[in-house]
Amino acid sequence: MNNRTDSLSTMEKVRKGIAKRRSAERLFRFYGLTGIVLGLVFVLILFISIIGKGYSAFQQTQIALDIEFLESVIDPDQTRDSKVISRADYNSLIRKSLSKAFPEVKGRRQIRDLNRMISTGAMFQLRDRVLEDPSVIGQSERVWLLASDDYDMLMKGHIDRNVSESERRLKDHQVAWVDQLFEQGRIKKRFNTFFFTSGDSRAPEMAGIRGALMGSMYTLFVTLVLSFPIGAATAVYLEEFAPTNKWTDLIEVNINNLAAVPSIVFGLLGLAMFINFFGLPRSAPLVGGLVLTLMTLPTIIIAGRAALKSVPPSIREAALGMGASKLQTVFHHVLPLALPGMLTGTIIGMAQALGETAPLLMIGMVAFIVDIPKGIFDSATVLPVQIYLWADSPERAFVERTSAAIMVLLAFLISMNAVAVFLRKRFERRW
Amino acid sequence: MNTVTQSKPESVSRMKTLISKSMFVKPLNLQGEMGATVGSIHADNPRITCRNVNVFYAENHAIQDINLDIGTNEVISLIGPSGCGKSTFLRCLNRMNDTVEGCRVSGEIKIDDFDVYSKHLDVVPLRAQVGMVFQKPNPFPKSIYDNIAYGPKIHGLASTKAELDQIVESSLRKAGLWDEVKDRLDQPGTGLSGGQQQRLCIARTLSVEPEVILMDEPCSALDPIATAKIEQLIDELRQRYTIAIVTHSMQQAARVSQRTAYFHLGKLIEVGKTSDIFTNPLHELTQDYITGRFG
Amino acid sequence: MKEHTVHLFDGELSHLHYLVLEMAGLVIDQLDTVMTSLDEGEASIAEKVVARDREVNEYELKIDAEVLSILAKRSPVANDLRKVISISKIVVDLERIGDETVRIAKLIIDMFDPQTSDPNPQLLRDIVRMGTMARGMLRKATGAFDTGNLDDAYELIRGDWDCGQEFQDGIRRQLTFVIQDARLIGRALDILQIMKALERCGNHCINIAEFMIFMVEGKDIRHQH
Numbered sequence: 001m002n003n004r005t006d007s008l009s010t011m012e013k014v015r016k017g018i019a020k021r022r023s024a025e026r027l028f029r030f031y032g033l034t035g036i037v038l039g040l041v042f043v044l045i046l047f048i049s050i051i052g053k054g055y056s057a058f059q060q061t062q063i064a065l066d067i068e069f070l071e072s073v074i075d076p077d078q079t080r081d082s083k084v085i086s087r088a089d090y091n092s093l094i095r096k097s098l099s100k101a102f103p104e105v106k107g108r109r110q111i112r113d114l115n116r117m118i119s120t121g122a123m124f125q126l127r128d129r130v131l132e133d134p135s136v137i138g139q140s141e142r143v144w145l146l147a148s149d150d151y152d153m154l155m156k157g158h159i160d161r162n163v164s165e166s167e168r169r170l171k172d173h174q175v176a177w178v179d180q181l182f183e184q185g186r187i188k189k190r191f192n193t194f195f196f197t198s199g200d201s202r203a204p205e206m207a208g209i210r211g212a213l214m215g216s217m218y219t220l221f222v223t224l225v226l227s228f229p230i231g232a233a234t235a236v237y238l239e240e241f242a243p244t245n246k247w248t249d250l251i252e253v254n255i256n257n258l259a260a261v262p263s264i265v266f267g268l269l270g271l272a273m274f275i276n277f278f279g280l281p282r283s284a285p286l287v288g289g290l291v292l293t294l295m296t297l298p299t300i301i302i303a304g305r306a307a308l309k310s311v312p313p314s315i316r317e318a319a320l321g322m323g324a325s326k327l328q329t330v331f332h333h334v335l336p337l338a339l340p341g342m343l344t345g346t347i348i349g350m351a352q353a354l355g356e357t358a359p360l361l362m363i364g365m366v367a368f369i370v371d372i373p374k375g376i377f378d379s380a381t382v383l384p385v386q387i388y389l390w391a392d393s394p395e396r397a398f399v400e401r402t403s404a405a406i407m408v409l410l411a412f413l414i415s416m417n418a419v420a421v422f423l424r425k426r427f428e429r430r431w
Numbered sequence: 432m433n434t435v436t437q438s439k440p441e442s443v444s445r446m447k448t449l450i451s452k453s454m455f456v457k458p459l460n461l462q463g464e465m466g467a468t469v470g471s472i473h474a475d476n477p478r479i480t481c482r483n484v485n486v487f488y489a490e491n492h493a494i495q496d497i498n499l500d501i502g503t504n505e506v507i508s509l510i511g512p513s514g515c516g517k518s519t520f521l522r523c524l525n526r527m528n529d530t531v532e533g534c535r536v537s538g539e540i541k542i543d544d545f546d547v548y549s550k551h552l553d554v555v556p557l558r559a560q561v562g563m564v565f566q567k568p569n570p571f572p573k574s575i576y577d578n579i580a581y582g583p584k585i586h587g588l589a590s591t592k593a594e595l596d597q598i599v600e601s602s603l604r605k606a607g608l609w610d611e612v613k614d615r616l617d618q619p620g621t622g623l624s625g626g627q628q629q630r631l632c633i634a635r636t637l638s639v640e641p642e643v644i645l646m647d648e649p650c651s652a653l654d655p656i657a658t659a660k661i662e663q664l665i666d667e668l669r670q671r672y673t674i675a676i677v678t679h680s681m682q683q684a685a686r687v688s689q690r691t692a693y694f695h696l697g698k699l700i701e702v703g704k705t706s707d708i709f710t711n712p713l714h715e716l717t718q719d720y721i722t723g724r725f726g
Numbered sequence: 727m728k729e730h731t732v733h734l735f736d737g738e739l740s741h742l743h744y745l746v747l748e749m750a751g752l753v754i755d756q757l758d759t760v761m762t763s764l765d766e767g768e769a770s771i772a773e774k775v776v777a778r779d780r781e782v783n784e785y786e787l788k789i790d791a792e793v794l795s796i797l798a799k800r801s802p803v804a805n806d807l808r809k810v811i812s813i814s815k816i817v818v819d820l821e822r823i824g825d826e827t828v829r830i831a832k833l834i835i836d837m838f839d840p841q842t843s844d845p846n847p848q849l850l851r852d853i854v855r856m857g858t859m860a861r862g863m864l865r866k867a868t869g870a871f872d873t874g875n876l877d878d879a880y881e882l883i884r885g886d887w888d889c890g891q892e893f894q895d896g897i898r899r900q901l902t903f904v905i906q907d908a909r910l911i912g913r914a915l916d917i918l919q920i921m922k923a924l925e926r927c928g929n930h931c932i933n934i935a936e937f938m939i940f941m942v943e944g945k946d947i948r949h950q951h
Contacts, residue, residue, distance in 0.1 A: 314569035322582045323558035711944030724728040
């Protein structure tokens, strides 16, 4: 077969090379595996640290007080008018109840410390209780009220009792009150509904995520409603109808470039155009949505075009060959097949928009807003901005809230991706 | 020639010196390199007449001066090497070339005396009248029923569900697929075997009652049995329709068609009865191609 | 002529071509030998012809097998198809010529039986003339098949070599011999049979020429002249 007696035969050469090839392959696989493991470890660390810091925010320390709903304080004229009721001085009821519970406490300073044990938001709890059921007026009832943030931290173990009194935020007598309440079973950690039902607040124990969550939802709603139809229509037009010439080439290049523009630039554009030129309200989800629409459009268009391109031309030919018009071909056959891909692209774009902070800073969505927005014209903030704001706050209790807010944001993202996967599976058709 | 090594009588070697050794039969009546089309371009009862058809793709002159008639109830096969323009010509007949950018067609193509490339003509009814079956079976990713019902729906051929059912059944019957799929009309058309898919595509084409059916290599992706079924179907359909088929299989062209047209480098070299083309082609290029002496 | 893209097909076709040439050469040799035996009045030479007929038949079988295999494997069309079909027909004619040669050889063996007296060379002159004509026609037909020379083929068909006319003349001449001497009647019948065989050889040659023309031109001119 071969007469090259001096040189090695082909098989020998091949055998000599095998070891080297195998080791190269093993090395490559090792690199890949290392990369994946490293990535997983980082993700794990991230989750552990966030969940570890944040889980406690879902519980809140509350103190049970026997409140006498004195008619003389709440509604002296017995009008039962909600305006009167809501204007009443509930703090005095709380103060009375506290002094009854701790009769030994004397002195202006001590009493002030005692009163600070209950959150400033507790008065709203009482108000809501009375508004809900005015028959409680004149009665006495045990009510669980929010503890203020320092006591909450102590209960959650974030304040170390072993540190010397001077370096502690709570003094020895305050710790003693907590212990006394604890023995009586009147201080407890309960599930924190406030976190999900209230807006932002300066007081950490009162601060909730709902405002930001609703802001994010309204903003994303505006973004989705605008960017999906516009993006899908653009993709369909460019891919199926537009002639290929210099202009469409130029548009294509520009769309691809827009996808790479820093997002803050879109914020500046939104500020200049929507707020200064069109005079739309600042901090409104409408403007945020408009800006995020500009930002996500290129992503959606590019994904949409890729999805349309992946529809086999034989389907188009089949439809055209049956005598379908161009429009019928696209809407009856091409678009249904491309839709899962387009939806995936859209949801990726939306997820990107959900996590975006920079452009929203430019249009004023970074403001401190206590009210929960009721529509797209109300001032609002969004989850990532809320996280940024809380991370900036000095109080110890905001640390856990920041982590909790991140958890909410991640849950939001994961559920959006789950929806994307579901839609893909639901609408995906093979050809 | 070393296959001839058997012992032979002396006389044979003498014969060989006696007789000159030119091995192959010289074709004497073959005509010039690339002239006008050889053979008769006319059909007895023409349904499609093409005169001086030229197609340009941008600068590329894809097909040049084609004159050809296609008769009623006739199967004509278009053969030729790849890139010879046979598919391009086929796609002119129902203006599928319109979808190709930069494609320009000149000349005259008439189907039953209306001009296919007239400015006033709408391609939608044209394509209902001139159906097309493609190389790769391409059923829509929908149910078998919807595949067939699509054409009648968009053209408004059926006003009631019963009528539509009727069209679906008769189309599937004509395509010889009814008995195989009648119990699973709601299942996806893409779940059928390759040959069934292609027959489904033919049934889909039949659903809008075309007059002409164009087939672009309809069996190239099928196994011999599925191919035989399609060929049988083509022969049955010939009673009602005019069929033009592009094929790379010479045997298939010989089997299914009554007339054969040979294309070469964008020109129509020869047209004639299939039996003549495959026994006694007039043009040397045709002969070289069909006997496997190409290139 | 261009070669086939599949070179093996060319090989098979030329193999077939050479087999036909070999067979034709063999038949030509048979005819030559039988005529020599007549010339020399040697029955033993004619016996060789009878013996060699087996070879001719073997060639026929071999060529038919080859034709079948090419049809099955290559599905030839156009000129290839015509060539293969023509060859399968030509072989039949060649084999018939072989059979006629054997018939002549057997008659010669009878004629030159040592028991009887040799025939009068006067009587044999017609055979020799027809034999020369048949040999010429067979050579021409074989040559035309090999080279594809249509002129030779048309010459055969046009009847420049008219075996039939020659046969009619021969009958008339033999009859005059018989009328002169009735004892010659047995001989004359033998000789008439030989002449009839040679006439058939000539007709087979014309058939070969017709297939030749079909092979080259695709025209079927049988039964038209």
